Amino acid sequence: MMGYRGQAARARRLRRFPALLGLSAVLAGLPGPAPAKTLVFCSEGNPESLDPAIVTTTTAMNVTWQMFNTLVEFAPGSTVIRPALAQSWSVSEDGRSYAFTLREGVRFHENARFRPSRALNADDVLFTFLRQWKPDHPFHGQGAPDGQGSQNGKAGGFAYFHDLGLADLIEAIDAPDPRTVRFRLKEPDATFLPNLAQAFASIHSAEYAATLAASGAKEALGREPIGTGPFTFAGYRPDVTVRYRAFEAYWRRPDAAEPGLAPIDGLVFSITPNPAVRLAKLKAGECHVMAFPATTDLDRIEADPDLTLAGKAELNVSYLALNTAKPPFDDVRVRRAVNLAIDRRAIVEGAYGAAGLVARGPLPPGLWATDAGLPEIAFDRAEAQRLLAEAGHREGFETDLWYPPVSRPYNPDGRRVADMIQADLARIGIRARLVTEPWSAYRAALYAGVPQTMLYGWTGDNGDPDNFLNVLLGCKAAAPGGANLARWCDPEYDALIQAARRTAAMPIRKALYAQGQAIVLREAPWAPLAHTVVHMALRRGVTGFRMDPLGRHLFEGVALRD
């Protein structure tokens, strides 16, 4: 891309020669290279990886979404599936075979190590999925953040792929011709297609992987990513920036946000964990879009003529996970006591403000499977103390309480929520020690099952209840490295959830999920806390940015007015 631009500029200069002569007096005023239009997004944290197959946080997914495409995708701002790298697909009668026809002429990015010799084909799709699926795949080792997958074994790598149960679901993947990829499933799965629209299913370049393998630099796959997306990777400095350049050969021509408005040339994620600092940068024009403004700042943002506030009720949940693999939280009475001791209203009032809604269960209210009849979870200290005494903790106990160091869409101020929970727990004798780590390490610790109690949350990736109830609470995800942070595996619950997944009939699924939700509340692996309206603040000149119910920040087609 740069090469092309350089040539064009040279050609322009050559044509200008006659004009150049005798103009040295006004050289400074010469039209140099046109000022690049860079859009800066003040993001909330470091990505744990740049490899979409590995990432599990929306923070990192949003970093990879800019560079990658999936076979099918959710239309921005909705949960409607539409073609992406697969221009069409067909599903067999029995719901077990999926055949995808790939789009022609899709180009991969290039970088210093690699220049693609061909367009996207079935090899790339096979590479993407076989790598995550087959433990003996040459690139299966690059399956954990920072390439530590091999240490953690199978479960440590490709958490998402495994949490979704795809490793067991898929029977075979093959490519009858370069433009067709077929998946054969062991059983029908209603969530299969939406699952392929998630970040982990982003298509890598098999050719790039081969180039890296040949030069012994396999780990570059995740550090210097090559995708087909609207932006090419230009650099990542932890705690500072992720930089991108617009990909000129991108397969999709963006709909012009406004006629005559050129798309941006560059995109930068300016990593700024503190929302007050993010807002300061946004106001100063140092960034154009900021994630998750503090709830106390919303009014001021709305009043600022230079800024726009965008809000959307996301499909998300914020919860306190209780590690059932570690005592004393292996005792359901202790877990219930914790649930009863937390004053959720105070938390929502103090930390979430108007953007928050007290959670009554694991599912957000906007999801079709959410049991609308669930009562608010009781706040009852006396009962909590009774349950603790019953469990043999009359004097209370000490525990850790991990809180996220950065703003999350489901939790704008982890520390404050942790403070308040700490105070609540103290009242029933539980002495919680607050712990945190930088975001990537925090997430890694949680996935590794280190903490006893931890604040976390989830933004639905595909608008399907399975994405919450199975991915976050299913038995498959309970293994270390999985997203079931409570490490809770209830066979009865898991059976319900898996059954719901195998059927496409909505009423049946809804009934099964209602039962599942009741079990979650009874067994209390989590203390569900809140759901949120997620906010983004934008400068006035930003056009074409759409809020997404799945928490994606998509900058494809976004433009800047001067």
Place this chain on the structure above:
Amino acid sequence: MRVGRKILLVGGVPILIAAAIALAGWLLLAQEERARGGAVVAGQVDRVLALARMVRDDYVEARAADRAAHAERFLALTGEAGTGLDALKAYVRTAEQTARIASAKGALDRYVARMRAFIRVTRENDGLIAEMATRAGRLIDLADRARLRQQASNADLVRSLSEKVQRLSATRDVLAGINDMRATAAEIALDRARSDRAPPAEIARLREAARGLAAALRAQGRGREAGELEGLAAAEAGGAAPGLAEWGERLLKIDSSGQRTLHEEVAQLLTYAIEANETEQATQNIAVTTLRLGQRTADALVRRDAPAAEAMLAEGERLSAKAAALPISPLIQAEMIDAVDGWRKRLTTTIDGLRRQTEMLADMDGLAAAMSASAQNLNDVFIGDAERFGASIRQILLAGAAAGLLIGTLVALAVARAITTPLRQLQGDMIALAANPAGGLVSGLRRGDELGDIARATNFFVTEIARREQALRRAKDQADAALVELRQAQADLIRAEKLASLGQLVAGVAHEINTPLGLALTTATVVRDETRGFQATLASGQLSRARLTRYVERVQEGAALLCTNLARAADLVHGFKQVAVDRVSDEQRRFPLDTWLDELLASLKPLLRQGGHAVIRTCPPLTVDTNPGALAQVVTNCITNAVVHGFAPGRPGTIRVSVAEAGAGLIRLEIADDGRGIPPENLERIFDPFFTTARSRGSTGLGMHIVHNLVTAKLGGRIALTSRPGEGTCVRVEFPAAIGAAERPALAKVVG
């Protein structure tokens, strides 16, 4: 022998000799001149080349902006040198010279090609240098923008910070209030536990604390919570439930965590502010460093100091690394790095260019020296040639001139004699012929030379003149005959026209008379029938008195009718008779114009009645002495024209005939219609004979011509016609009331 040849002989011999000398001289002179010219050109080429070399040095030394002029000059000079070398080819005498020129030309071409390449490279380099300057400028601009943003941000940060600090202190107030209240409540609880009753002073303190906290909450805009507190405090003071403690606990939890968040925000904002300002400083530094580096590099490049420029390259690399490593605003970092990297890339190319330039200069110097040597050598060769040719010319000129002079004089004398003798003979013949053209031929017709030609030409001239004279005479006779015929034809036509108008008159008369005669006839018939009936009655003897009376009445009535109608017919005949007589006679008489006009118009009534046209006559009682026939024809023709041409078919028009005295003895007669008028293009030709627009309807085109002739010739007057399309036509005739010898000249003068 012909005269021409003789003259040729006289002139020719010396000319031939002179020409031979001149030719030889000219050939040699040309050779000499060529050689000299060659020498001059070669010298010029040498000078031009030397100048070009200086100009090239100027070009190399000049500033980028001034180079174009030098480059142009250089190309012009080398172009001139090239033209000079091409021109030199024309002076070439030997193959060796040609080879020399070709080699010099080849060297020149190479030289120019090198220079063009050099100019190209220089332009590239200048462009690159300029672009580097632009890039450095852009960096400064970027840094400036960052600084401006930072300034705005600083102000904003100060606002944000002070706001946060304010909120922090308000929160602190709330927290202090809570703690105060909690402490008091705890004391009260203790007292209660001890004595089951709290001292009023402590309760008052609790109230005070609650009030303070409520005020702090209100100050933060938390009225709802303040209200809750006041309710709870009142209940607590009354010794009620421990709601206040629980409430305070909750508030403490919310606000203490909020305070911590605020602390964190303030700390982070401060850190950011410091970082941002440091970053901005660093950004400025990079921009300034780049600019300085750019200037130093440009200096090095102007000095053509490649190693120094290369050192800058390394410095640029360090700068780029620094820009990448510093936490520069992401808005401009990529651009800064791009700018520095682009600058370095350009610089690498530029240094290459510089090296190439230096090589080119050396190469060009070599070529220039070779060319200069060639040019000087050529100069020498040509000068040597020129001098040799000069010597030969001088010798040939001297010998040739003497011989030519002698031979020329002798031949001239002989020839002069042979020409003058026959010329004198011819002169005599010509004089004789002028006196008597029929006197025969000139002598010397048989001579073959120019004098014979002159004699034959003279002879031909004389006979030809006689023939032409005869032809002219014949043509004149024919023209005269044709003119007579033409006049006859015209007179015939005019007579025919006159007869036609007479016919028209007769037709009119017949028509007019027809009515009274018809009535008379009918009446007569009735009287006859009545008489027959009366006679029968009388014969049968049944005649009654009444019948007799009725018969007499009837006859009387009939007789009266007969008298009236016949008198009318007689009147008409009388009137027409005069008109008709006037028409055919050409005599002048004295008559009353008004009655005459009435009669004339009466004769025209049938013509007018056909189209329903009206005639309005205005005529004072006047007596004129003129030609009534001519006047009648004039009026008739004008009215006929108005009826036939002036009025559109089916549209009745009005014709005004007005007569007035126009000065002493002059009558003005105007005949005006309100018809279609005459198109302007026809107006000029209206009096031309045979001009008509209605030939298809039998019009001869003589009417107005006759009118014109009659007015001017017979009436001694003048005529004018005015017309505008759509507004009608007016014919104005002015004629003397009495045609006398006295008025005619005056009138003619006026007409003229």
